[in-house]
Amino acid sequence: MYMAGGSDEDVEAVLDAVLSPQPNQSTNGFESEGEGEGRRQLNFSAVSTIAVAIVFLLLAMTFGESLMNTADDGEFNGDWWNTPLQLRHTMELPMDTSRAQLPVNGTYEALPYTEHFIEVELPASEQDAGFPGPALMHVALWLPNVPENTKIPVIMTIHPYYDFGGEGMPGLGDDSSPNTVPDGGVGKWVYDTFLPHGYAFAQASTFGTGESTHCQDVKGLGEQVGIQAVTDWLGQQNWSNGNVGLMGKSYAGTTNWEAAQNPSEHLKTIVPISGSIGVQEMFYRNGSSEARAMGYDAAYQAATTDLTSDDMRICSDDLVGPLNPWSTWGWAEFGGADWSDYWDERRHLPDVLENYKGSVYLVWGLQDWNVDPYHAYPTYQMLRDAGINARAISGQWAHNYPDQPDRHSELSTGYGKEAYPNMSRMDWAVELYGWFNYYLKDIGEEPEPMVQIQTNDGRWHVEDTWPPEDVELLLQDLSTEWNGASGTVNGLGSSISMTSSVFENETHISGLPILHLEVMTQLCNGGQIFATMYDDTSNLRLGHATMDIRYRDGGFEAKATAPATSYTMLMEFNPLDVVLPAGHALRIELTETGEDYLPGPCASNPAGGLSVSGGTIGLPLIDRPVDDGRWFLSPAWWNQQPIPA
Secondary structure, three states, rough: OOOOOOOOHHHHHHHHHHHOOOOOOOOOOOOOOOOOOOOOOOOOHHHHHHHHHHHHHHHHHHHHHHHHOOOOOOOOOOOOHHHHHHOOOOOOOOOOOOOOOOOOOOOEEOOOOOEEEEEOOOHHHHEEEOOOOOOEEEEEOOOOOOOOOEEEEEEEEEEEEOOOOOOOOOOOOOOOOOOOOOOOOOOHHHHHHHHHHHEEEEEEEEEOOOOOOOOOOOOHHHHHHHHHHHHHHHHHHHOOOEEEEEEEEOHHHHHHHHHOOOOOOOOEEEEEEEOEEEEHHHHHHEEEEEHHHHHHHHHHHHHHOOOHHHHOOOOOOHHHOOOOHHHHHOOOOHHHHHHHHHHHEEHHHHHHHHHOEEEEEEEEOOOOOOOOHHHHHHHHHHHHHHHHHHHHHOOOOOOOOOHHHHHHEEEOOOHHHHHOOOOOOOOHHHHHHHHHHHHHOOOOOOOOOEEEOOOOOOOOEEEOOOOOOEEEEEEEEEEOOEEOEEEEEEEOOOEEEOOOOOOOOOOOEOOEEEEEEEEEEOOOOOOOEEEEEOOOOOOEEEEEEEHHHHHHOOOOOOOOOOOEEEEEEEEEOOOOOEEEEEOOOOEEEOOOOOOOOOOOOOOOOOOOOOOEEEEEEEEEEOOOOOOOEEEEEEEEEEOOOOOOO
């Protein structure tokens, strides 16, 4: 029986209060990777919501018949969980809640939970000082009441948000829920939806949090070894069929990548939902630093403590971690990012590509400002190229799940609102059921790789790769084909606004547009540019790019920069799937910084700034007729429950 209590979303709401700026506030604070809403999510009126619904009813009238005609004629006769995407909207799904449900209820009841402490053998580099006791991972486990001798797989979620708060942090409220209560994000949903179908469910606390001992090594080697040890233990139990899957959002999604770095043989699939592929990757985009990067490690150490004696353990990374963001931001060209192995140890993806033999189901919001969608793309294709079977689903939601219309309804204009209510995928449980069946129960055929992605106006399409295989890159010279592409950008308010010609036809941008700028430094030997793309005709925000000139070639390798010297900045926008209506033009605003990014080191210097003299923009375009078989309709959940006002 599900036990009443707080949720992981309640916990992360506390973290948001400590770590995150609120909407429309200054961005000089910090932001957790937690369950809290994206910064750009604002309430809007019921009238606006109804208007959006009417728009999508009209779209359904326009596209619905042609989309239906692309699907197989007649009813689908296979297993319900294999229903093709193009027919999924015809399924009779229960959609009376804010989370996706299965059309068939499971029959197994949950047995009472059990608790386990797993001793972990750590490498010498990860030993703590002062508390020589064993390193123990704490796990809560729920088993379905299956017939005797039935072997079952495990779905696990693991993160640092259990059982901390009030006792040691005055003014922050009560302690968070222990991991013996299914959390409100993944936990209760898996407990309610998949456990009755014969899946065990496990919740674990990372080292140094909850009842797990040792140091809280935020996303470092110690944490990775602990996660891998728990995965191995679950796969070796006498009730287990040997197959373990990890699933979680945000930090609980990052732990999926950590498990796959040097994986247990029992790890068969991971479902990272907005989980960062690396710590430096999360806080730096082409060298531009988010404000929260400066205190991230220290903030997590402080926020997840309850000030018990065990929290006094010290490991080397506890001392090194808080210093690295400052050296990376201020002295990158002199090796500031390379003074320790701190970043490399927390760069998860390369190890996954080299070592992992399981599967990956990526879930990402294209409007996620907590863990940006470039963690998913080109990651998806890199997984495929490494021989790892992968799927991805990406809608215009923020730092949330695909099936949360109550959260999706809070998005603001230019940050996802235009895709609502079609963004809420209430068939997502069906999608995962087939995935888990194959990878954890060895039932059926291996799922085909695919990317399900949504345009900013709400339409869904499915691709073998993303960007799509038939994308064509439209290259335009900013000096000759755009207006206003010259001037100075600095931290004292000087900016550039450049506009394209009108696009005669509807234009579908699908991929990562490039922006290569020809610039010259001023007397200060640095500079930074934040680029925001708009539909100039409607003034609708479409996306952004950012770069510190020291990282002008992209990536994480800084180069020295001299005053009064010309360079080419190879910028790339965050993943975009947007539609520019016929007769509209594009506009790109260049500023020194924007959104939640820190100003560059030269920003406040009157001699700083970058002079822009032109460059090239590359737009990845696809051209699809309305009856193309790659378009599909999402189930119309709003026919069965009210649209949140």
